[in-house]
Amino acid sequence: MLRQRHEMSLAEFAVITGLYWEPETVIPLYTAGITEIDDATLRACQSLETSNNVELNFIQCLINSTQLTTPISGSVYTRANSSFSTVLQAYIRNLRFNESTTRKPALIITALDVSHVQASVLCAKEHKLLMKTRSGGHDFEGLSYVADRNFFILDLFNLRSINVSIEDETAWVQTGATLGELYYRIAEKSSTHGFPAGSCPTVGVGGHFSGAGYGNMMRKYGLTVDNIIDAEIVDVNGRLLNRESMGEELFWAITGGGGVSFGVVISYKINLVRVPASVTVFQVRRTSEQNVTDVAYRWLQVSNGFRREQHERFPELGLKPSDCQEMNWTQSVLWYYKFPAGSPDSTLLSRTPRSLVHLKRKSDYVKKPISKQGLGFIFKKMVELERPVLTFNPYGGRMAEISEFAKPFPHRAGNIAKIQYALDWNETGVEAANRYINLTRVLHDYMTPFVSKFPREAFLNYRDLDIGVNHNGKNSFLEGTVYGVKYFKVQDLESQLQDLGSQLEMERKLREELEQRIKQRLREQNEIAQEKMQKQMQEFISKFIASSNH
Numbered sequence: 001m002l003r004q005r006h007e008m009s010l011a012e013f014a015v016i017t018g019l020y021w022e023p024e025t026v027i028p029l030y031t032a033g034i035t036e037i038d039d040a041t042l043r044a045c046q047s048l049e050t051s052n053n054v055e056l057n058f059i060q061c062l063i064n065s066t067q068l069t070t071p072i073s074g075s076v077y078t079r080a081n082s083s084f085s086t087v088l089q090a091y092i093r094n095l096r097f098n099e100s101t102t103r104k105p106a107l108i109i110t111a112l113d114v115s116h117v118q119a120s121v122l123c124a125k126e127h128k129l130l131m132k133t134r135s136g137g138h139d140f141e142g143l144s145y146v147a148d149r150n151f152f153i154l155d156l157f158n159l160r161s162i163n164v165s166i167e168d169e170t171a172w173v174q175t176g177a178t179l180g181e182l183y184y185r186i187a188e189k190s191s192t193h194g195f196p197a198g199s200c201p202t203v204g205v206g207g208h209f210s211g212a213g214y215g216n217m218m219r220k221y222g223l224t225v226d227n228i229i230d231a232e233i234v235d236v237n238g239r240l241l242n243r244e245s246m247g248e249e250l251f252w253a254i255t256g257g258g259g260v261s262f263g264v265v266i267s268y269k270i271n272l273v274r275v276p277a278s279v280t281v282f283q284v285r286r287t288s289e290q291n292v293t294d295v296a297y298r299w300l301q302v303s304n305g306f307r308r309e310q311h312e313r314f315p316e317l318g319l320k321p322s323d324c325q326e327m328n329w330t331q332s333v334l335w336y337y338k339f340p341a342g343s344p345d346s347t348l349l350s351r352t353p354r355s356l357v358h359l360k361r362k363s364d365y366v367k368k369p370i371s372k373q374g375l376g377f378i379f380k381k382m383v384e385l386e387r388p389v390l391t392f393n394p395y396g397g398r399m400a401e402i403s404e405f406a407k408p409f410p411h412r413a414g415n416i417a418k419i420q421y422a423l424d425w426n427e428t429g430v431e432a433a434n435r436y437i438n439l440t441r442v443l444h445d446y447m448t449p450f451v452s453k454f455p456r457e458a459f460l461n462y463r464d465l466d467i468g469v470n471h472n473g474k475n476s477f478l479e480g481t482v483y484g485v486k487y488f489k490v491q492d493l494e495s496q497l498q499d500l501g502s503q504l505e506m507e508r509k510l511r512e513e514l515e516q517r518i519k520q521r522l523r524e525q526n527e528i529a530q531e532k533m534q535k536q537m538q539e540f541i542s543k544f545i546a547s548s549n550h
């Protein structure tokens with residue numbers, strides 16, 4: 001596994017923003033077969049705002065695809081289609097990318113089955129059109145529906161079937177399903193089974209699973225990807241592969257390395273986990289008048305070693321029985337996401353997000369406890385900046401037992417917590433966005449002494465383009481390296497040079513020390529020889545004087 005990450009990562013993890021093919025400069029205007037497009041599609045095609053006819057040829061390619069098992073024309077939305085904006089916006093989860101200035105896709109394909117995915121991949125490849133794959137649309141940087149050049153969206157929300165087998169304690173789930181739908185379908189069949197994935201029910205399986213995924217059961221059962229046992233993917237050649245036919249390396253990559261660099265994941269097979277019939281939840285608030293620094297300090301000391309004895313180990317929290325509530329696991333998911341008490345389980349099926357805002361997220365890892373003084377500084381800075389919020393997720397438990405090479409996600413033993421930086425706002429426009437994004441950057445900079453270093457690690461599912469953007473030009477390898485280093489802890493050139501530098505320095509010091517020792521030895525030998533000579537000389541002189549006296 002060590003070999004796998006170190007060998008494949010730099011090149012293959014470099015492109016995480018979408019399946020991408022360089023656009024050709026000249027494309028023939030019309031090709032044979034145009035009359036096979038139905039009238040509606042033809043009208044739509046004719047109104048495409050395009051300097052060449054890439055899209056037209058692309059649609060034609062789709063419609064003529066031999067793979068199709070269902071007609072595709074009803075699933076193709078061009079900008080001329082009256083539902084285009086509705087379809088586009090249905091899964092935009094960050095309003096920062098829903099501005100009038102945001103580049104819109106040339107078209108959207110709402111795939112109905114695997115053959116639509118295969119046709120989209122093959123035609124995108126043939127016509128060199130950038131494809132963005134969207135499942136739940138929750139990417140923090142909008143990478144599933146935003147691009148800086150002409151592109152189309154392959155929308156997977158229709159591919160949402162979930163087959164749960166309580167007998168085997170497994171389930172197959174398609175990537176267009178949401179986490180809430182998965183939790184609901186499991187709960188429908190068993191009140192003592194669950195799945196360790198994210199806390200937000202509207203998050204999509206496609207992005208969440210392929211980027212590792214964590215949730216409230218992380219310390220008990222590890223990450224989402226630690227509980228995936230099979231997958232189906234359409235690769236760049238349009239082949240539908242499962243774990244056996246794709247091989248262990250590709251399977252490893254799409255369970256934490258981000259799916260989109262490798263193909264379109266159609267479904268995952270998961271192991272369900274056991275949950276108690278009743279779980280306890282609580283929320284306690286502490287303010288600066290209530291020694292919040294002491295509580296936070298103690299939390300960082302004990303949180304990742306928490307077991308049953310938390311009362312004895314964390315008295316500063318002051319947890320009372322009246323703070324605690326008991327409920328089944330599904331209700332705890334709703335409780336955690338702040339749905340009103342008594343919300344029916346079917347709330348999990350809603351695809352409408354509770355709120356839509358402009359947002360920015362960043363991440364960090366804490367490896368050493370932060371001192372009380374340090375925490376005091378952090379709280380002060382947060383009060384000064386007003387808006388950014390920090391969330392600490394405790395690691396340890398099962399997370400510390402799984403090898404950092406088991407999956408592309410490497411942040412395992414040695415981590416106390418992950419931090420999420422969050423800032424939400426309602427104002428539209430670039431100026432507001434820049435102002436608020438800058439606040440998250442200021443706080444992130446301020447946190448430097450308290451978090452991981454060399455590399456400063458980050459969580460792939462908390463996509464953050466401040467880390468760097470690959471322009472797919474001549475520097476793409478170097479630009480991509482930064483992802484490998486921060487998200488996957490692949491050793492970077494800088495650290496390699498640092499290693500080499502310190503090795504050379506060590507060798508220089510050793511050489512110096514050796515030289516010193518040799519010189520010292522020579523000096524000593526010299527001194528001994530001189531002393532010996534002097535002694536011999538003195539003996540000789542004494543003998544000479546004695547003999548001359550006789």
Ligand SMILES: Cc1cc2nc3c(=O)[nH]c(=O)nc-3n(C[C@H](O)[C@H](O)[C@H](O)COP(=O)(O)OP(=O)(O)OC[C@H]3O[C@@H](n4cnc5c(N)ncnc54)[C@H](O)[C@@H]3O)c2cc1C
Pocket residue numbers: 016017018093132133134135136137138139140142143144156175197198199200202203204205206207208210211212213214215258259260261263264265266461462463
């Ligand atoms: C409100 C909210 C709450 C969140 N809570 C959590 C949490 O508790 N735990 C956690 O780990 N993360 C959490 N996240 C982050 C979330 O896991 C990631 O943003 C995830 O990538 C979203 O998946 P998606 O399918 O909804 O997003 P999308 O935007 O559709 O996809 C995200 C990325 O994955 C690619 N992709 C999507 N589907 C496929 C596919 N089928 N095959 C290949 N590539 C694909 C996309 O192209 C894009 O690059 C949260 C995000 C939000 C907005």
